[in-house]
Structure formats: structure tokens, C-alpha cells
Amino acid sequence: MPPGASVRPCALPKPVAVVHVVGCGIIGAAVAEFLSHTDFEIHVYEQNSAPALGATAAALGVIMPVSSGKLVGDVVTLRLESLRYYDALPMANETAGVLTLCDRPSDTKMEQRRQQRAAQGFVLEYWDEERLRDICPQIVANFGVYSPADRAVDGVKLAHHWVGEATTRGVQFHWQTEIALEAVQGWAQSDQVVLTNGLGLNHFLPVPRVQPVGGQAVRLHCPDLAIAMVVHWLTNDPIMPDLNLVPRGNGVFDLGATVEFPPYVLPQLLHPKRLLASAQRICPQLHDARILSTWTGDRPRPLQARSPMIGFLQPNVLVATGHYRNGILMAPITAAIIRDLIIAGHSSYPWQFLCPDFLSPQTQKFKRT
Ligand SMILES: Cc1cc2nc3c(=O)[nH]c(=O)nc-3n(C[C@H](O)[C@H](O)[C@H](O)COP(=O)(O)OP(=O)(O)OC[C@H]3O[C@@H](n4cnc5c(N)ncnc54)[C@H](O)[C@@H]3O)c2cc1C
Structure with missing residues (x-):
């Protein structure tokens, strides 16, 4: 390659300026924090009056990928990377x-x-x-x-910490704001949406995908x-x-x-x-x-799919949920992958194996309204 030439990334997603994150449990809070280091205008919507009142409120927050019997593989790579972030x-x-x-x-x-x-x-x-x-x-x-x-990490304290950090960098949090499918569909015309609404994802889909x-x-x-x-x-x-x-x-x-x-x-x-x-x-x-x-x-546990579920539901609509028993552990790496997917359409972390069949940009998978 001649000096000074650069590799042009192919298949970049349509550039967006605004990102809407639906749900503010540990995953939504982590996504907000990671995205707050970028130039996007970011809005986070949570139906409750504060962060981490859903599954995250119940977590013991134990993160133990090193003790795990699984020694190698993509899941192990992601879990260890997440642990390094916590370090x-x-x-x-x-x-x-x-x-x-x-x-x-x-x-x-x-x-x-x-x-x-x-x-x-x-x-x-x-x-x-x-x-x-x-x-x-x-x-x-x-x-x-x-x-x-x-x-062990206190998931609720951590979510509040990330929300605080993101707020100081200009992320706007909208509490007591339940998002309906119509709003997601409207935003997806021009902006990026990230669904981190845990079990709430089922309300947007024709069949339940999280149990x-x-x-x-x-x-x-x-x-x-x-x-x-x-x-x-x-x-x-x-x-x-x-x-x-x-x-x-x-x-x-x-x-x-x-x-x-x-x-x-x-x-x-x-x-x-x-x-x-x-x-x-x-x-x-x-x-x-x-x-x-x-x-x-x-x-939130995926139905007939690996945990967690990460991928595009349709162009401009990303899903990051179904972390089941490892939401606190996997929050940082999930947020890093989501950030990469929004910026570049791909991530150097292995993530495709977490994308179940129903998540694919080719087809419209929303519930018909
Ligand atoms: C008893 C128990 C122990 C656990 N222990 C551990 C542990 O030791 N280690 C570990 O890593 N994990 C643990 N977990 C799992 C962990 O709690 C979950 O994986 C994690 O909290 C999931 O986070 P989340 O952000 O995806 O979901 P949630 O925390 O449920 O967040 C989703 C948010 O989306 C909001 N929402 C939903 N729909 C909408 C809508 N339409 N509009 C606006 N907002 C919406 C909800 O109000 C909620 O706040 C435990 C879980 C339980 C129940």
C-alpha cells in the first residue's frame, strides 16, 4: 500500500448523530457510559424513576470468570475482557x-x-x-x-456511578419514561436505537425471545x-x-x-x-x-439462544439483553461491543456468535402495530 494511503472500511452503517438507549439497568447504564466518550447526542429512557430497579437490583454482583471451569473460547475471552475493565x-x-x-x-x-x-x-x-x-x-x-x-461488585451502585459519569459528559437521562414500539420505529428512521430493556424486549416482538x-x-x-x-x-x-x-x-x-x-x-x-x-x-x-x-x-434469559443476545434487530436498532446470570460481569464488554457496532458496524471482540437468528438486519422483526 502506498505511504499515506488508508484502508477504507467497507459496509459502514449509515452515519447517525443521535443514539436512543431504551432501559437503564446495568446494561443501559454501561452503554450510556461507554457512548458518552463519543460525539453522539445520547438519550437514555427508563420507565422507572431511577436506574437499576429491574433485574439489576436483585443481583449479588459476583463476577468470577477466572474461577470458571471454562478455560478457553469466545465466551471466556469476553468475560475476561470484562473483568479487566473492572480491574x-x-x-x-x-x-x-x-x-x-x-x-x-x-x-x-x-x-x-x-x-x-x-x-x-x-x-x-x-x-x-x-x-x-x-x-x-x-x-x-x-x-x-x-x-x-x-x-463481587455492587451492580446498583455501579449503575448509579455510570449514570453520574455519563451525565457529566452530556448524556440526557429521561426517567419515568416508558418507550413504546412506535417511538422506536420512528427513531430508527434517522437515529440509532439500542434496546437494553431486559425482559421488556418481549413487548416489541411478535414472539417472546427472553424468559x-x-x-x-x-x-x-x-x-x-x-x-x-x-x-x-x-x-x-x-x-x-x-x-x-x-x-x-x-x-x-x-x-x-x-x-x-x-x-x-x-x-x-x-x-x-x-x-x-x-x-x-x-x-x-x-x-x-x-x-x-x-x-x-x-x-432476562434468552429463549433458545445463547446468553447474552447482541445484534441488530433491524438497521439502526441494536439489541443488548438476555444476560441471564452474568449481567454484571458482562456489562462492560457488552457496552464496548455496542459502541463499536454503532461507530463502525463491527467489533474486534468476538460477538457474532451471540447474535441469534432472529436478530439480523435483513428482515423487519418488529411486532406489527
Ligand atoms: C437473584 C439474582 C442474582 C443475580 N446475581 C448475579 C451475579 O452475581 N452476577 C451477575 O453478573 N449477574 C447476576 N444476576 C443477573 C443480573 O442481575 C442480570 O443479568 C442483569 O441485571 C440484567 O441487566 P439488564 O440491564 O439487562 O436488565 P434490567 O436490570 O432488568 O434493566 C432493564 C431496564 O429496562 C427498563 N425497561 C423495560 N422496558 C422499558 C421500556 N419500554 N421503556 C423504558 N424502560 C424500560 C426496566 O425498567 C429496567 O430498568 C442476578 C440476578 C438475580 C435475579
Whole structure:
């Protein structure tokens, strides 16, 4: 190529000056923050009076891609990239480290995982019973995998933080503003729309593409429990296949969460008791715990598609939802991909595998009005 020549990007989307983001949970807030560093005029619409009152309000905020058994692949790449973003965000470093209690894997498996994570830039420590007793004397288990980089993030606080940052850079937030399909269709004629409205996406489509999956969690007070990291463990219970105990400071711990199909049976008061019973088995000190509160929430989970769903519903209308159990973890990388798609029509992050069949620019998929 001659010096000074440049590669002209092909298939650039029609340039837009205005972006409308529908929904302000953790995903909408992250999209607003990432886009606020661009020159677009940005409007965010939320039917509630404040950010993060939907699924995000229920999240425990545990993000643990390094501890995950999945070692490589596009999903892993995206999750680790999202975690790296959190590394650079001081307010996301409050509850650092995740300890996963498990059976001791074979030496070969441990070494393979340790090396793979080291190559990706992360540390995994294996703690035997003695080490566990030294560091967490109140936990009863014979083996644990500790990841210092995994952590818990307060999704609601973070959404407020991103909204604050975006506001200072000129993003306009419209609270108590429920957006109807007609408005989306009108904007899409000339502007860009990003649908981050979680389960609300179904109202815009002829058939539901996201299903609610209920979950509940418990806030406990246990002043004599001295655990400073997230503790994660697996169970055989189908409604609580894996649980997290998250320290929040001053003797307060969050415990959960259940996975409940269908969600409309919630709240089931028995389930918080089951949560607590499971936790007491790995941490007998919790017999002294007082339940401060319990809460429930519905996660947006894609129907017959991978999680999350990212792609064009039609030209100028992007969807970013269906993050199911990983919305807090995946918020930064989702926002980075959406920003790239708006600016350039593509992203260097792997994202196409997250685009289900019904999301494609070729056909009009909106509900007929
Ligand atoms: C019990 C529980 C525990 C969880 N724990 C974790 C965890 O540890 N780690 C993790 O990563 N994830 C966790 N999650 C999942 C996480 O909460 C979700 O993946 C995430 O919050 C989804 O964010 P969202 O922004 O897509 O959806 P929401 O937070 O639901 O935001 C969507 C927003 O769109 C608004 N909206 C909808 N329709 C319209 C409309 N027409 N006009 C205007 N506004 C509209 C809604 O009011 C809402 O505020 C948990 C979830 C639950 C329920």
C-alpha cells in the first residue's frame, strides 16, 4: 500500500448523530457510559424513576470468570475482557477474591488450569484443608480454588456511578419514561436505537425471545463471621445449583441465589431457609446469623439462544439483553461491543456468535402495530 494511503472500511452503517438507549439497568447504564466518550447526542429512557430497579437490583454482583471451569473460547475471552475493565475501576475493587469450595481435582487438571490462567494473565491458587483452615477457619471444606481477581461488585451502585459519569459528559437521562414500539420505529428512521430493556424486549416482538428466571437471595447479619472474600460452592439442589456468600462489611453477608422456573411462584419462603441450611453446612457459624431481609428478582434469559443476545434487530436498532446470570460481569464488554457496532458496524471482540437468528438486519422483526 502506498505511504499515506488508508484502508477504507467497507459496509459502514449509515452515519447517525443521535443514539436512543431504551432501559437503564446495568446494561443501559454501561452503554450510556461507554457512548458518552463519543460525539453522539445520547438519550437514555427508563420507565422507572431511577436506574437499576429491574433485574439489576436483585443481583449479588459476583463476577468470577477466572474461577470458571471454562478455560478457553469466545465466551471466556469476553468475560475476561470484562473483568479487566473492572480491574481499572476503583469502585469495583471493594470485595476482592473468590474462593470456590470443591473436591480436589487431579494434579494434571490443576496444573493445566493454573497454566492456562497464567497465560491469560491471572492467578489461581489451590488451597488444601490446612491452608483453608489457616485462612478461613470458619469454613468447613477440604479443598478450595482461590482467584484473587474475581470479586463481587455492587451492580446498583455501579449503575448509579455510570449514570453520574455519563451525565457529566452530556448524556440526557429521561426517567419515568416508558418507550413504546412506535417511538422506536420512528427513531430508527434517522437515529440509532439500542434496546437494553431486559425482559421488556418481549413487548416489541411478535414472539417472546427472553424468559424470566426467578432468583432469590438473603441478607444476613453474622457479626462473628470473619470472611473477607466471596465464597462459592456447588450443591445437588436443582433450585440452587451454585451458591455465593458475599461479605458486605460490618458483619453483613448476602447469600444466594436460587434459580427458579417459573418465577411467578416467588417468593417461596422455604427457599431462603434452604439457602441458609446449605450455607450452614459449609459455615456452621451461620447458625448464629439473623436474616435481615430476603429479595427476589427475574433474570432476562434468552429463549433458545445463547446468553447474552447482541445484534441488530433491524438497521439502526441494536439489541443488548438476555444476560441471564452474568449481567454484571458482562456489562462492560457488552457496552464496548455496542459502541463499536454503532461507530463502525463491527467489533474486534468476538460477538457474532451471540447474535441469534432472529436478530439480523435483513428482515423487519418488529411486532406489527
Ligand atoms: C437473584 C439474582 C442474582 C443475580 N446475581 C448475579 C451475579 O452475581 N452476577 C451477575 O453478573 N449477574 C447476576 N444476576 C443477573 C443480573 O442481575 C442480570 O443479568 C442483569 O441485571 C440484567 O441487566 P439488564 O440491564 O439487562 O436488565 P434490567 O436490570 O432488568 O434493566 C432493564 C431496564 O429496562 C427498563 N425497561 C423495560 N422496558 C422499558 C421500556 N419500554 N421503556 C423504558 N424502560 C424500560 C426496566 O425498567 C429496567 O430498568 C442476578 C440476578 C438475580 C435475579
